[in-house]
Amino acid sequence: MSFGKKEYEFLKVIGIGPRTPGCYINGQWKGNGALVSSVNPASNQTIAEVLEASLQDYEDGMQACYEAAKLWMQVPAPKRGDIVRQIGDALRAKLQQLGRLVSLEMGKILAEGIGEVQEIIDMCDFAVGLSRQLNGSIIPSERWNACIALVCGNCVVWKGAPTTPLVTIAMTKIVAGVLEKNNLPGAIFTTFCGGAEIGQAIAKDARIPLVSFTGSSKVGLMVQQTVNQRFGKCLLELSGNNAIIVMDDADIELAVRSVLFAAVGTAGQRCTTCRRLLLHESLYAKVLGRLLDVYKQVKIGDPLEKGTLLGPLHTRTLKENFEKGIQNIKSQGGKILTGGSVIESEGNFVQPTIVEISPDADVVKEELFAPVLYVMKFQTLKEAIEINNSVPQGLSSSIFSRRPEVIFRWIGPAGSDCGIVNVNIPTNGAEIGGAFGGEKATGGGREAGSDSWKQYMRRSTCTINYGSELPLAQGINFG
Numbered sequence: 001m002s003f004g005k006k007e008y009e010f011l012k013v014i015g016i017g018p019r020t021p022g023c024y025i026n027g028q029w030k031g032n033g034a035l036v037s038s039v040n041p042a043s044n045q046t047i048a049e050v051l052e053a054s055l056q057d058y059e060d061g062m063q064a065c066y067e068a069a070k071l072w073m074q075v076p077a078p079k080r081g082d083i084v085r086q087i088g089d090a091l092r093a094k095l096q097q098l099g100r101l102v103s104l105e106m107g108k109i110l111a112e113g114i115g116e117v118q119e120i121i122d123m124c125d126f127a128v129g130l131s132r133q134l135n136g137s138i139i140p141s142e143r144w145n146a147c148i149a150l151v152c153g154n155c156v157v158w159k160g161a162p163t164t165p166l167v168t169i170a171m172t173k174i175v176a177g178v179l180e181k182n183n184l185p186g187a188i189f190t191t192f193c194g195g196a197e198i199g200q201a202i203a204k205d206a207r208i209p210l211v212s213f214t215g216s217s218k219v220g221l222m223v224q225q226t227v228n229q230r231f232g233k234c235l236l237e238l239s240g241n242n243a244i245i246v247m248d249d250a251d252i253e254l255a256v257r258s259v260l261f262a263a264v265g266t267a268g269q270r271c272t273t274c275r276r277l278l279l280h281e282s283l284y285a286k287v288l289g290r291l292l293d294v295y296k297q298v299k300i301g302d303p304l305e306k307g308t309l310l311g312p313l314h315t316r317t318l319k320e321n322f323e324k325g326i327q328n329i330k331s332q333g334g335k336i337l338t339g340g341s342v343i344e345s346e347g348n349f350v351q352p353t354i355v356e357i358s359p360d361a362d363v364v365k366e367e368l369f370a371p372v373l374y375v376m377k378f379q380t381l382k383e384a385i386e387i388n389n390s391v392p393q394g395l396s397s398s399i400f401s402r403r404p405e406v407i408f409r410w411i412g413p414a415g416s417d418c419g420i421v422n423v424n425i426p427t428n429g430a431e432i433g434g435a436f437g438g439e440k441a442t443g444g445g446r447e448a449g450s451d452s453w454k455q456y457m458r459r460s461t462c463t464i465n466y467g468s469e470l471p472l473a474q475g476i477n478f479g
Contacts, residue, residue, distance in 0.1 A: 007304075008047065008104075010097045014170040022050040022165050022193025023057050024172045026064035027179075027186025032057050033194060038166045041107040041312040042302050042347040050165040053192040058201050061190045065155045066207050068187035073153040080151045081131025086178045087147075088124030091117060098170060100304065105164050107312045107348070108266045109303040120144045120171075122432045123448065127151045130453055145212055145235070145447045145456075146189075152456040157208060158191045163315060165193040199223075206230050210456065213237070214271075216367075217393070217441040224443075235455055236443025237436075239367040240395035242418070242427040243276040243388045245410075246287055247381070250280075250400035254424065256290045258400070259373070262426035264298055264352050267313055268371035271442075272396045272420070272428040276364065277375045278384050284377050288337075291354065291375075295338050298352050310371065312348040318369055319348040325368040326353070332361040337375070359387045367393065381406055389417045395438030396430075398422035419446070 011017075021031040031051025038047045053061070072080070091098065099114030106113070127147035146156045160168030172191040179186050192198050203211055203226040212235040213223045220238040227234045244262065246255045262274035279287050303311030313319050319342060326340050339353030352371040357364060359376045378384040388397055397418040399410045411421050419438035420430060430436045435449030446452060 010100055011048070011166070014094055014097045014101065015173040016048060016101070016166050016170055019049045020051070020166075020169055022169060022191075023053045023061060024176055024186060024189070024191040025057060025061035026190075027176070030057060031193065036162070036165065036193075038105055038164070039315075040104055040347075041314050042304075042349075044316065044346055044348070047105060048166060050169065050193055052162075052165075053194040053198050055197065055201065058192060058194075058198055061187070061192060062157065062205060062207055064185075064187035065157055065190040068185040069155040071185065072155055072188050075153070077131045077151060077153070080153060081128045083178060083182060083184070084124050084131070084147050084150050085128045086181070087175055088121050088128070090174045090178055091121050091124065094170075094174060095121070098167075098174075101170055102164075102167055103303045103311070105166050107303055107314050108269070109308050109311050110306075112266055113303070119432070120147070123147045126432050126448065145452070148448070148453055149210075149456045150188075152453050154210075154456055155188050155190070157202065158189070159194060159198050159202060160191070162193070162195045168193055200226070203227050204230065206232070209233060209458075210235060212445070212447075217443070220443050233455070234443075235445040235447070237271065237445050237447065238438075238443040239393045239441060240271040240273065240427075240438065241275050241365070241367050241391040241393040242272055242396040243278055243398075244274050244427060245278045245378075245384045245388060245397075245399040245401075246280060246283065247384075247399065247401035247403070247406055248280040248282045249402050249406075250283070251402070251424070252283065252287055252290065255400040256287065256294060258398070258424075258426040259291060260294050260298075262398075262428045263373040264295075264310055264371050265428060267310055267350075268352075269314060269318070269369055270428050272430070273371075274398075274427045275367065275372070275374060276359075276387075276391075277373055278359075278378050278387055279375065280384075281377050281379055288354075288375060292338055295352055295354060300343065300349060300351075310349075310352055313350060313370060314348070316348055319350060321368070322350045322370040322372070325363070325370065325372065328363045329355055329357065329361075329372075332363050333358060334361065334363070334374075339371075359390065365391050381409065385410070385415055392441040393438065394418045394440040395442040396420040396422070396427040398425060398427050400424055418442075419444075 021029040023031045033052035033054040098117045103110045103113030123144050131151040175189045203223050210233045211227050214237040217238040220236045224234045298309050300310045301308045334355045334357040337354045339351035343349040354373050397416040435446040437446040
């Protein structure tokens with residue numbers, strides 16, 4: 001087991017041991033389900049072991065959470081905001097260690113791992129301000145929209161990804177510490193490490209009014225159908241198949257740097273990764289040549305090492321999917337311009353890949369969760385927009401141009417059909433205060449943003465008659 005290595009000593013600072021219970025239930029850590037291993041994707045060696053939730057653990061946790069909700073929703077919103085502020089401060093104190101854990105367990109480079117935690121901290125700050133702006137109708141109710149859910153008076157039930165249980169445990173320990181410090185029930189934030197069995201239980205549970213799910217369109221559709229059957233609500237953040245359009249007047253160096261960051265960052269494992277690059281025919285060869293040059297400079301290796309730009313894919317399955325995807329690409333006429341192979345090592349490393357292919361190829365319509373970039377040529381803005389909108393997914397998109405008429409058409413009703421429409425910046429990442437989410441097979445969900453809180457609360461129309469008369473709009477007279 002790798003846990004004893006000196007470079008993993010930081011795990012103790014965030015409460016991770018060689019074998020850790022994976023459920024936070026009613027203020028206690030337990031786990032009566034399967035014993036699973038957390039694996040470092042750079043070496044496929046075990047980091048630590050985690051005890052997952054059993055169905056009885058789930059029921060115990062949900063019952064405690066359901067009872068805690070009655071107390072939490074009565075806490076004034078500004079006070080709830082102060083609790084979230086304390087969570088943000090606690091995360092700041094462990095920013096480096098948590099970021100390092102994200103990098104170690106998931107495989108993204110250290111700068112991105114720290115950036116992920118910083119985004120949660122920023123979300124806490126956003127939610128704190130929001131806690132004093134929940135005005136208008138007064139509505140008590142039942143990710144990391146968890147920050148917004150908490151300030152809106154909801155208890156949170158969190159099932160993290162089954163392949164990153166240590167991140168789930170470390171984050172929950174920080175939240176739990178804040179709740180304990182404020183003499184609040186731990187059940188306000190209930191956590192289960194587990195697989196599909198626990199996920200299905202959450203989707204079916206009528207005690208959970210809103211289910212927020214992030215993952216593939218295929219699984220998201222199953223979750224939505226299950227939740228809809230009990231008249232629950234879903235907030236879905238699903239697949240992305242994002243395009244960058246480079247117009248004939250674009251700043252080429254800016255575009256190339258942006259494409260590299262968006263296509264290679266996180267080894268192509270972001271929902272906002274750039275997967276399709278649309279180049280105007282007049283600069284196709286120039287941009288492509290420049291991009292091939294910078295791809296040769298990408299350092300591949302341990303994501304925790306300084307200077308690494310491309311870490312491993314998260315699991316062996318993703319590595320196998322990459323190999324299958326390359327075969328499909330070739331069978332559909334795709335030409336591999338660089339990369340296209342796995343790297344022989346103990347880890348899940350693959351080469352960053354650029355493919356020249358027709359926008360009509362079936363494989364282009366799918367999301368291959370890997371650093372594979374499809375490059376295609378266009379002649380007119382109209383054609384480029386049609387190609388951008390031709391895939392089932394509709395998350396993020398970007399255009400590089402300096403012409404106002406191009407920009408305003410792109411962001412208007414005849415432009416991109418995505419939820420995120422950028423100009424002269426990459427597709428990946430988003431503003432904390434913006435409404436993050438996408439259309440079509442991306443699920444239609446919106447996280448963060450000034451109006452996001454409305455998804456976490458129940459709207460009621462309350463009419464109070466203070467008089468003794470009953471005026472009827474229909475003019476009915478009961479005599």
